[in-house]
Amino acid sequence: MMFRIEQRTEPSASMRVGAPLIAILLTLITSSIMFGLLGHNPFVTLYAFFIEPLTSINGISEWLLKASPLILIGCGLAIGFRANVWNIGAEGQLIMGAIAAGGVGLFYPDPESLLLLPMMIVAGMLGGMAWAAIPAFLRARMSTNEILVTLMLTYVATLFLSLLVHGPWRDPDGFNYPQTALLPNAAMFEPFDYAYRLNTSIVITVIAVIAMWIFTERSFFGYKMSVGGAAPLAARYAGFKESGSIWIGLLISGGAAGIAGMMEVAGPLGQLSAEISPGYGFAAIIVAFIGRLHAIGIVLGGLFLSLLYLGGESVQLTLGLPAAVALIFQGILLFFLLASDFLIFYRIRRVERHVARSAA
Amino acid sequence: MDLFIAIFTGTVIAATPLIFAALGELVVEKSGVLNLGIEGMMLVGAAVGVWASFAGLPMPIAILSAVLGGALVSLLFAVLALTFLTNQYAAGLALAIFGTGVSAFIGRGFGSTPIEALKPLDIPVLSDIPLIGPLLFNYDALVYLSFVLFGLITWFLYRTKAGLVLRTIGESPDAAHAIGYPVIKIRYLAVLFGGAMAGLGGAYLSLVYTPLWVENMTAGKGWISLALVVFATWRPFRVLLGAWLFGGMTILQLQAQAIGIAWPSEVLSSLPYIATIVVLVIISRNRQMLALNFPTSLAKPFRPVG
Numbered sequence: 321m322m323f324r325i326e327q328r329t330e331p332s333a334s335m336r337v338g339a340p341l342i343a344i345l346l347t348l349i350t351s352s353i354m355f356g357l358l359g360h361n362p363f364v365t366l367y368a369f370f371i372e373p374l375t376s377i378n379g380i381s382e383w384l385l386k387a388s389p390l391i392l393i394g395c396g397l398a399i400g401f402r403a404n405v406w407n408i409g410a411e412g413q414l415i416m417g418a419i420a421a422g423g424v425g426l427f428y429p430d431p432e433s434l435l436l437l438p439m440m441i442v443a444g445m446l447g448g449m450a451w452a453a454i455p456a457f458l459r460a461r462m463s464t465n466e467i468l469v470t471l472m473l474t475y476v477a478t479l480f481l482s483l484l485v486h487g488p489w490r491d492p493d494g495f496n497y498p499q500t501a502l503l504p505n506a507a508m509f510e511p512f513d514y515a516y517r518l519n520t521s522i523v524i525t526v527i528a529v530i531a532m533w534i535f536t537e538r539s540f541f542g543y544k545m546s547v548g549g550a551a552p553l554a555a556r557y558a559g560f561k562e563s564g565s566i567w568i569g570l571l572i573s574g575g576a577a578g579i580a581g582m583m584e585v586a587g588p589l590g591q592l593s594a595e596i597s598p599g600y601g602f603a604a605i606i607v608a609f610i611g612r613l614h615a616i617g618i619v620l621g622g623l624f625l626s627l628l629y630l631g632g633e634s635v636q637l638t639l640g641l642p643a644a645v646a647l648i649f650q651g652i653l654l655f656f657l658l659a660s661d662f663l664i665f666y667r668i669r670r671v672e673r674h675v676a677r678s679a680a
Numbered sequence: 681m682d683l684f685i686a687i688f689t690g691t692v693i694a695a696t697p698l699i700f701a702a703l704g705e706l707v708v709e710k711s712g713v714l715n716l717g718i719e720g721m722m723l724v725g726a727a728v729g730v731w732a733s734f735a736g737l738p739m740p741i742a743i744l745s746a747v748l749g750g751a752l753v754s755l756l757f758a759v760l761a762l763t764f765l766t767n768q769y770a771a772g773l774a775l776a777i778f779g780t781g782v783s784a785f786i787g788r789g790f791g792s793t794p795i796e797a798l799k800p801l802d803i804p805v806l807s808d809i810p811l812i813g814p815l816l817f818n819y820d821a822l823v824y825l826s827f828v829l830f831g832l833i834t835w836f837l838y839r840t841k842a843g844l845v846l847r848t849i850g851e852s853p854d855a856a857h858a859i860g861y862p863v864i865k866i867r868y869l870a871v872l873f874g875g876a877m878a879g880l881g882g883a884y885l886s887l888v889y890t891p892l893w894v895e896n897m898t899a900g901k902g903w904i905s906l907a908l909v910v911f912a913t914w915r916p917f918r919v920l921l922g923a924w925l926f927g928g929m930t931i932l933q934l935q936a937q938a939i940g941i942a943w944p945s946e947v948l949s950s951l952p953y954i955a956t957i958v959v960l961v962i963i964s965r966n967r968q969m970l971a972l973n974f975p976t977s978l979a980k981p982f983r984p985v986g
Contacts, residue, residue: 463965476953479947648781654773
């Protein structure tokens, strides 16, 4: 019995939705096998990983709290990915946005001002955009590959943050810890219920998702960008400028990442420190992919990846594994997603070997 | 003079892991495949090397294990990119993320316990020559191996038929396939070789350069190696030049005080990354030179027809 790979006459619509689901299922199966090999009951661990976090209100609050930046950044990144603009440095843009917003929050002369929070949002957005403008310029004007530039800038941003919190911005009353002073109350998002951490910043994410949907599904510029990514020659023939897509793709994703950074600082963190993101900028890339670069998919993808993060944290506590283990699951998810995508364009057919019947 | 020797030897040593990883990726890209997952493969190599060392295995076996580890994870990328014909950028990214996680898992529990590092070789007469000795003949075996590999890879690519076939596959897989060469199989071998070299580079970091395990200890060297291949316009000797340039940048932050530069350590640490961006920009401006040397089928999925 042999298998033959056949190209489908047209991409399968059902598999477009099915592939992410297959990928999630395979990831769950592989994770349970891995836990089994580590000597833990796979079902118990899977339950602890994926179901238990959702059984308490605190769990749901944390789930949404983590999903919010992932979805926000994912929406921004997807706009760029559709146009073949590969912003891999969202993490760096998140950091720069956080620094900009944190700076405004810490050093604005009136710490009770009602304008503080809105100014911080704008500052965060501009900080992320400014950091993304560098690769945008380099790609649009100097044809430099944005994958490497955005990545390198992420390392630079991390070092810059470290410089600030170890030096000029360090809290003088902070016992020499590399962190800034706490932000004033007016500079923080208000939690819905003070017992939990979920706060009003989630509204920003909701607005972002709606805006992204409108941009990609209903706006002409969004259409131009998608064509530019899917069929660059056709786009050029139609007069759609590549440089426009590059700038918009990078600035929007950079701005989204910057706002997400601001949301972290003005929300659960309350201050700047050397580590402000558990890799949201990179996880958002996976969110964008698993969401098929569509707004609704990204929301679902963000919710799933948030579960992976929560599960990773609980596994850290119960099994003593390092936090980076969550990356294994993210990587596996992306592997399976890419492999499942194969089924959209190709079909696996079983071929029976024909045995010649000879006359007896 | 001591300072000059320190900077010179430090540069060579710092460049060595980059040379391994970048030469490996050069071969991969020459065959038409773009593997972005070097960072993940290097980290796996580093972690496996540390694990093997703590498991009591002798140094050569530890290095070999690291090489095998790098090759093994590269297989995941190979299956996705070559058999499933996925987007190679995404598959490489997945490998980078996965490899980082796996390395953290392997390295858990090793803390920052130092390892018995690979010692520099003491070559009988040559090491003792007054000036040249310390400059050229006091390195560990892997440094010399990097130059041997450079020679072998250059010879393989440009002086053997097999190398010609590989380069042809990189330029026009359809033509190579029509002649009858097994394009996918050769690309698999190239990717595995790249993974092995990345593993070797990672092993150098964790077994010689800073002989211990730290999460994410490559700190972007995998990505820098990727930039190196572009910077070198896919030519092996220029990979060496680029690696020395970045090695020099890395050493600068260690020797800055001695030279009299008083910048904060974070600024010095960011120099290699900024330098990477600068060289990328310089190279990319010259689109003609890039276009001349660029393997034409790079990152395009190949599906054998007929």
